[in-house]
Amino acid sequence: MTPVSELWTPALVVDADVLEANLTTMSSALPGPRLRPHVKAHKCSALARRQVELGHPGLTCATVREVERLAAAGLGADLLLANEVVDARRLGVVGDRYGARVTVAVDSEETVRAAAGGGVREVLVDVDVGLPRCGCRPEEAGRLADLARSLGLTVRGVMGYEGQVTVMPERLERAAAVEKAMGLLLQAAGDVGGDVVSAGATVTWDLNTWATEIQAGSYALMDTTFTPMAPAFRPALWVEATVISVAPGWAVADCGLKALGMDHGNPTIEGANVLFCSDEHITFVPEDGARVGDRVQVWPAHIDPTVAYHERLHLARAGEVIDVWDLDLRGW
């Protein structure tokens, strides 16, 4: 086994015990098909396999490549692309080649026709429940479902993402916003038919009691931004870095912008004040000094775009790398 301290840096490291605790906590609370784990957060079919083993046959995807690679990995029992596409031909191929069950979100006449024309068989009608992003207006959902059925598609139900709550630090405010959003989604569900109401995220996992399935993803690896809103889960992933330079007032490690998602701000180093990140550097002020060659753990503010920069995850326990998982779902 390789010690974590001998990994070439920067390297993504996952605390295997924290990961497993996060996974089992969520699977206990939302067993079986109540949870449809979102793979966009981790981009790793090996991790998705563990989620399926814990009883969740259905997975959520954000890109066509995620669907393709999961199907190729034998995890295609029930793949939802929770996103719109105007060209669904690659999705149609996945169903035929791997015997995968593929469902795609639709929110317009164009995307309904793309699904049918691309050889996809099943859709969810995506409904705008308050986040200015994808989704039709609730009152349009029934008409889109009718169009889809007229083109031979099976309409499994609705989905809607209440992502507007990620900026609400107060739990009561989040709860009220989720209830309002799900009111809109259930109204649409009545018009659409089908038995699926797919919604949610890690930050609403214990607030959204209306959806039939929760599309949570961040809970597995977590990050520093979402932890206060979902304290049942702990950050499991850090970027292992090496101190390469020490000045009288600061130190520099080899984990920069290209090893971190930066849209949620700077990462965290325990016992240090992070000043800024450059392409391949992080400049920080350590409370207790630092020496060239020291290792530091850099905790990303946002997991998803961090993982997307790296080629593999190193699973670690007690300072040893116990497994290496390819981040095979990256790209498009």
Add this chain to the structure above:
Amino acid sequence: MTPVSELWTPALVVDADVLEANLTTMSSALPGPRLRPHVKAHKCSALARRQVELGHPGLTCATVREVERLAAAGLGADLLLANEVVDARRLGVVGDRYGARVTVAVDSEETVRAAAGGGVREVLVDVDVGLPRCGCRPEEAGRLADLARSLGLTVRGVMGYEGQVTVMPERLERAAAVEKAMGLLLQAAGDVGGDVVSAGATVTWDLNTWATEIQAGSYALMDTTFTPMAPAFRPALWVEATVISVAPGWAVADCGLKALGMDHGNPTIEGANVLFCSDEHITFVPEDGARVGDRVQVWPAHIDPTVAYHERLHLARAGEVIDVWDLDLRGW
């Protein structure tokens, strides 16, 4: 040939004519060894080859992998790793395996010893010239050079990065800051010896008249943040995206956080107001409306971390893809 409009999206597209104009403008102003192009901005050995063809035998790297891959591509005539490493063994191998000339930056006793112990033969002493990042204090440079020589290393000279000027929008302010920074570097150069004074960046390309070689990288592809400070160069790279959803007040395209470096803020779409980016979406308000299936060009605020998310560059002219270049220098 594939039309750009048929590329799977999101896709990195480079205007081949703008790229060539940027390259030749810089090569005319800083011919031959006056320019040491920095490959970190583009991560592409095919683009580096074009820079070498334009007369610049030396290249600047930020990571060990960049050094390795350039050497393997036959571009190892004079590779500078303008960064510190505490383990230089992979660099030593590059020299032996490919007959490459490898020089590494050092700024501490530890990094000098790492260079010597790892089989590297040549170093530059990296000097802190005002950016709180790597580099020794100017008055320490001579001592480090002596140590390096005592360990059998050749000391080619000094380097220093005046990156503090990237936040100075006024040219006169930048010019004064560059002069002050280079004063520190030349002081150290006198103590260190050697004939190389390596410094600079695209934002100081026509201000830094003190360095013997300029480490510019962004000029090739440019981005919206640096263009006002280096207007001789134009943005050549965009992310081609597809509109996947249209609401009454906004539209959504398939180019999100994971296709863009976000540390310099939101990207730009001409004729539109960008509201926000999510993992795989950009929500924007188009001035003249949008339809599902429309293509949009998303111009990144920061090239370097944008390129690092993608697998390849599509070179385009008149709407056709004329070449595809692998982004083979990514990762570590």
